[in-house]
Structure formats: C-alpha cells, structure tokens
Amino acid sequence: MSDLTSIPRPHSSVVVDGNDRAAARSMLRAVGFEDDDFNKPQIAVASAASDMTPCNVHLGDLSEHARTGIAAAGGKPVYFNTITVTDGISMGTQGMRYSLVSREVIADSIETAVAAEGFDGLVAIGGCDKNMPGAMIAIARLNRPAVFIYGGTILPGFLAGDEHHERPLDIVSVFEAVGKHAKGELDDAGLKAVEKAAIPGPGSCGGMYTANTMASAIEAMGMSLPNSSAQLAVGEEKRKDCERAGAAVVAMLKNDLKPRDIMTREAFENAITVCLALGGSTNLILHLLAIAHAAEVPLALDDFKTIGERVPLLGDLKPFGKYNMSHLVRIGGIRPMMKMLLDRGLLHGDCMTVSGQTMAESLADVKPYGAYPTEQDIIHPWDQPIKTETHLRVLRGNLAPDGAVGKITGKEGLYFKGTAKVYESEEDALQGILRGDVVKGDVVVIRNEGPVGGPGMREMLSPTAAVAGRGLIKDVALITDGRFSGGSHGFDVGHITPEAANGGPIGIVASGDTIEIDAVKNTISVLISDDVYAARMAAFKPRGPGATRGVLGKYAKLVASASEGAVTDKGL
Ligand SMILES: CC(C)(O)[C@@H](O)C(=O)O
Numbered sequence: 001m002s003d004l005t006s007i008p009r010p011h012s013s014v015v016v017d018g019n020d021r022a023a024a025r026s027m028l029r030a031v032g033f034e035d036d037d038f039n040k041p042q043i044a045v046a047s048a049a050s051d052m053t054p055c056n057v058h059l060g061d062l063s064e065h066a067r068t069g070i071a072a073a074g075g076k077p078v079y080f081n082t083i084t085v086t087d088g089i090s091m092g093t094q095g096m097r098y099s100l101v102s103r104e105v106i107a108d109s110i111e112t113a114v115a116a117e118g119f120d121g122l123v124a125i126g127g128c129d130k131n132m133p134g135a136m137i138a139i140a141r142l143n144r145p146a147v148f149i150y151g152g153t154i155l156p157g158f159l160a161g162d163e164h165h166e167r168p169l170d171i172v173s174v175f176e177a178v179g180k181h182a183k184g185e186l187d188d189a190g191l192k193a194v195e196k197a198a199i200p201g202p203g204s205c206g207g208m209y210t211a212n213t214m215a216s217a218i219e220a221m222g223m224s225l226p227n228s229s230a231q232l233a234v235g236e237e238k239r240k241d242c243e244r245a246g247a248a249v250v251a252m253l254k255n256d257l258k259p260r261d262i263m264t265r266e267a268f269e270n271a272i273t274v275c276l277a278l279g280g281s282t283n284l285i286l287h288l289l290a291i292a293h294a295a296e297v298p299l300a301l302d303d304f305k306t307i308g309e310r311v312p313l314l315g316d317l318k319p320f321g322k323y324n325m326s327h328l329v330r331i332g333g334i335r336p337m338m339k340m341l342l343d344r345g346l347l348h349g350d351c352m353t354v355s356g357q358t359m360a361e362s363l364a365d366v367k368p369y370g371a372y373p374t375e376q377d378i379i380h381p382w383d384q385p386i387k388t389e390t391h392l393r394v395l396r397g398n399l400a401p402d403g404a405v406g407k408i409t410g411k412e413g414l415y416f417k418g419t420a421k422v423y424e425s426e427e428d429a430l431q432g433i434l435r436g437d438v439v440k441g442d443v444v445v446i447r448n449e450g451p452v453g454g455p456g457m458r459e460m461l462s463p464t465a466a467v468a469g470r471g472l473i474k475d476v477a478l479i480t481d482g483r484f485s486g487g488s489h490g491f492d493v494g495h496i497t498p499e500a501a502n503g504g505p506i507g508i509v510a511s512g513d514t515i516e517i518d519a520v521k522n523t524i525s526v527l528i529s530d531d532v533y534a535a536r537m538a539a540f541k542p543r544g545p546g547a548t549r550g551v552l553g554k555y556a557k558l559v560a561s562a563s564e565g566a567v568t569d570k571g572l
C-alpha cells in the first residue's frame, strides 16, 4: 500500500484542496472520484484512441492498462481523448492538408486539457505519425511528469498463396500496387487482393515509416520505457508496457523528475543517432525540430548533417529495405543496436530516462550487437553498413537557400542530374506519372505544397509510390516543398525552403530546366545562369497562403518554415 500523502500533487492540489474548491470536487465525484482520490495525484491518460485508423483503434484498450498502472502506484487516472487523423487514408487528397496541422491541434489539445484541469502528470498514448510528435510537443511545453506510450506496430499482411510468408505487405505495398496497376502489371483482381490483405489488424504502419521512426526516437530520447518502441500493437508485452508506464509517471512525480530533465540537447542527439542508424523517415527532422522548440532546446537542421556524418545506416527496413518493425521485434528490437552505438561512443549514456535510470544504466544488461541471432540481416554489423553516412541528407543550393531534406540511401545512386518536369500540385504530378508523362531522366518538381502554400505540407507518397510502381525508381528524382511519407523511397528531396508560396526559388523552375542533386556534396541546384536566375526571381509572383479561413487559414498564417520544424508558436 503506497503512502498516498507522500506523493506530490503540485497542480491538482490547487484544484481540489480546501473548502473553496468544493464545486470542483463535486464535479469530480460525479465522474467517479471518492474521498481518498482527492489525496492522490491526478494523472491524465491522454489518448488518441479512435475508430478511424488501425494505428489507433486499440488505444482505448491499452489506455485501460495505463490506468491500472497509475492506480496501482497510488495515482488517480483521468482519461481524455484527443483527435487523430491518418495519412494512410487522407494521402493524395485535399484532406491531407490537415495532416501536419493535426500535430499542432493534438499538441494544443493535450496542453489545454492538462493545464486547464490541473493534472499532476500524464501518460500520452498514440500510434500514428502526427499524434506522437503532437503528444511530445505538449509534454515538452507542459513539463509535468510524463511518459509517452507507443501503441505498437502492426503485423504484416500476406496474399493467399504466399504460404512461406516471403512477401510481407503493408500500406505502402498498396500505394505501390496502384502504380503497378496503372502500368498494367497488375489487374483489378490483383489490386483488390493486395488491398484486402495488406492491413491485417491494429497497429502502426509496419515499416520504418514515420510512426516506427518516432517511436524509436522517443524511446532513444528517454521519454518512453526501455524496449517499448519495438513492440507489437497486440500482445502481452504492450499491455504490460502500458501498466509500467502508468507506474513510471507516479514515480517521476515522487522523484521530481520532469520531461525537460530528460529532453536535453544530448537526448535529442541520441534520438537522431538511433533513427539515422535505423533508416528513419524524413519526418523525423521536422518533428524533432518542433519538439526541441517546445522543450526550448537548441536544435537546427544542420545538426542532423553533423550527426549524420558519424552515423552509418544499419537497418535494412522498409520502405527501402526488406524488413518490417515486426521482424525487428522478433530478433530483439532496437536495444542491442543502441548498446552497440553506446559502446562506440555514439550515444550519450548519462542522459536520464523516464525509467529513472540513465540511458547507460538502462542498457547495462543488454548484450550488444551479438545479442541478435547470428543469421539475421535486419540490423547490419557496424563494419558492414548499408551506407557509411546517413541516408537523411540536408541539402542546400540555389534551389534551397534555407535547406532541404533528402532521403537518399544510395540504392538509387548518390547523384542525379535531370530535366525538370514541373507540377503545381501533388494531384497534377500523380496524374502525370500515372499517365506516363514522366520518363527516365526526369526530375519531378512538385511545388506550392509547403506548410504555407498547401497549406499543410502534404506527404507525396502517392507520387513517389507511383514512380516506384512504374519501375522508374532508379531513373527519376522527385523534389518538392512538401514532405514525404515515411513510406516514400527513391531519389527524393523534400522540405525545400523557402517554399514556393513564400517566394522560394523552387517557384521559378521551368519544365525543361536541368536540375542537379548531389547527395555527397549535399547540394541541390537549378543549372541556369545567375542572370536568368535573377530575372526569374524578379518576375516571380509567389502564390502566398493556400487558405485564409478556418484552421488551415490560421495555420498558414502562423506556421514557420519546414527548416524550423513548421511550428506555429515561433516568435509570438
Ligand atoms: C501512411 C504512412 C506510411 O504511415 C505515412 O503517413 C508515414 O509517414 O509513414
């Protein structure tokens, strides 16, 4: 039996203690509080549970386990929901403009509920690529004891006839099947078979896409419990993780351990290092910049470049590799790789974690790389990397004076020079690719898709998957002021800043121009003379915000550049 009175209640005590707070207690009694509960710290369970997506459909059940853990440790859990939207459904539609916007809505909503109701701490539970950074932004802003719980990864799907499970399917398989169908390599029945088999149940998209990337980042940052990112959505391990997370928040409260004690500059470096080694999504950069801004930790685009110079690409994970997160779970998850990185001096071992242990302490019992089964090739050995330097390239040049982000693994080469084929929106580009307008040697340019111009910086998964599906992945590059899905692969450069709508030079590219991308020198340029460049810039009339009303209008007005994490509260 815990000594209830000894657990600090810095915020809820203001709300529920004393005769003058009887009205608040009265309201809380009606939602299940008993006399004793007013002596307990109130811990929010902020959940993104929803029927809308497989990533979040099981989070209500998991939340129950978090509540159990909180209550058993002497806290009073209080549940609330936040929204979520899913890129897997909105992708390629106008609805996708709300995707990155939802990160801000989720952050704002969690901050609002926790601060308004006086919760002493929180667990936040999410499983989709924006609800995870959204929750982390709120946690960083609030700086109250908190643990992030990842909903866990989905299992792969398999087509009938694939009895040895040699061709695991996931959501990206369906996007790429659309490209194959357009090329005539897959008939209607084949496309429908992929559609029906790819998503077999609950859990986040299965490759090292954005959700699994962010889960790994948050664990490496110390803000979720050890080994919780490489976990299946369904199963005992995840349920136990939720219970332990509930108890961990109460322990943080007792020990006066707060998120910003954990989310230091070094912790962000750990998160970057681990995700670069795993082969993470370009969205990592956008989201970590935003979380760092919320935590008031200095972190800039070029930090990814500096760290990337010493971090090899080791994970052979989808979209560019062979395996899913569920395969990685089976061989022991990310911890042995983390231990190897620690032993090689690439991780800061003295960073604190929500477990109450430092990173080095939490890895003390983990065997290094050798803990993986000998025959595995999911995480490459240190001396046989897939690529010696990171696949996430920070590029600059006359096309991206403020920076751009490329996901270039080397599988499609490290250099591309080709002919611009310019599209003013994602839809136009997709139709152009599916129609066969885009051919070998082209650089597809998709503009007016930035945070302001879209607005909302849509993910270009439909076009990149269509390029892959049409068999052009080695022959075509794609550049945009929008961003990419974690499922995009190929010679892709996004986050081009300044964006076209704000007068960025991606807006002056004309079809037929030559574009050069060098992923070794980290440059991206349009090869026109300085005079032509200057004349086009002088004549250029940027479109400005893509919306002026409602949430998109508010977002377009407030949002910062993608190179600054596309946050909405900078310089207020
Ligand atoms: C739909 C996906 C693959 O989940 C995407 O949203 C991502 O960014 O990873």
Ligand SMILES: [Mg+2]
Residues within 6 Å of the ligand: 087, 129, 210, 459, 484, 485, 486
């Ligand atoms: Mg996404």
